[in-house]
Amino acid sequence: MVKPDALTLFNTRPQHQAAHLTRLAEHAGVEVLACPTIEIEPQALPESAATCFKRFDKIVFVSRNAVSVLQQLFQAKGLASPPFGESAQCFAIGQATQQALQAQGWPLASLDIKRFVSEDLLATEALQDLQGQRCLIVKGEGGRPTLKVGLENAGADVEEWLIYRRRPAALCAQAWSKFQSAAHPVVLASSLQAWSNLVAMVTETETDSRETNSKNAQAWLFLQDIIVFSERIESAIREQGWRGRIFVVPQQSDDGVLSALKQISMQS
Incomplete structure (x- = not known):
């Protein structure tokens, strides 16, 4: 050994x-x-980010980078943290992303799942029947379309913010x-x-x-x-x-x- x-x-x-x-x-x-x-290069937020962010019902972060970069970008706008709406819930892809959300103290959805992957997340009760709800996916460039397609199939109006890109x-x-x-x-x-x-x-x-x-x-x-x-x-x-x-x-x-x-x- x-x-x-x-x-x-x-x-x-x-x-x-x-x-x-x-x-x-x-x-x-x-x-x-x-x-x-990989080097992480932050990208600009949408011009209306500070006002429209609070309108999202569910925000899905695909990586730990998505959490940290979003925090940095809002701080650069003079805000202590993203302006979540009263009923907003955060969801994580990846255990490390979940831990990053917990560390930030953001409104994290309570889920009983073992694997923080797109397929398991989409199968949770919290992401069923999303008709009339607005969902935001916070991510970097690239990646699979599984999450966006799944949320749209559940009836949600889905928006993606590509807030960083990876470069070799x-x-x-x-x-x-x-x-x-x-x-x-x-x-x-x-x-x-x-x-x-x-x-x-x-x-x-x-x-x-x-x-x-x-x-x-x-x-x-x-x-x-x-x-x-x-x-x-x-x-x-x-x-x-x-x-x-x-x-x-x-x-x-x-x-x-x-x-x-x-x-x-x-x-x-």
């Missing part, structure tokens, strides 16, 4: 999200190499080099884009190097253990050639990543 302190986690989460996970993992004896593969970050060459020589390297991919960016970054960096071969670098990467945030990501990267072990977090949060690290340690 590999001891926890023999694991080296390549933490690809955006910089502002990585610190808490790094502290948790290091406390458990895991070495952490931070190398964000540069590969951390020093961290990557150290990761390649680790005794037991473990990759973290909290989204399919995070994984895709990592593969592209590794390939591009190694192609520019005269000393190494990009195909060898990618082949090595695809043999390692990886922690992912959903079965959908697992299926996608397996189809694209990942040959190493894939561990899906039991919950989409930093604690879920820690549980996966412990599982890897026990199964090694």
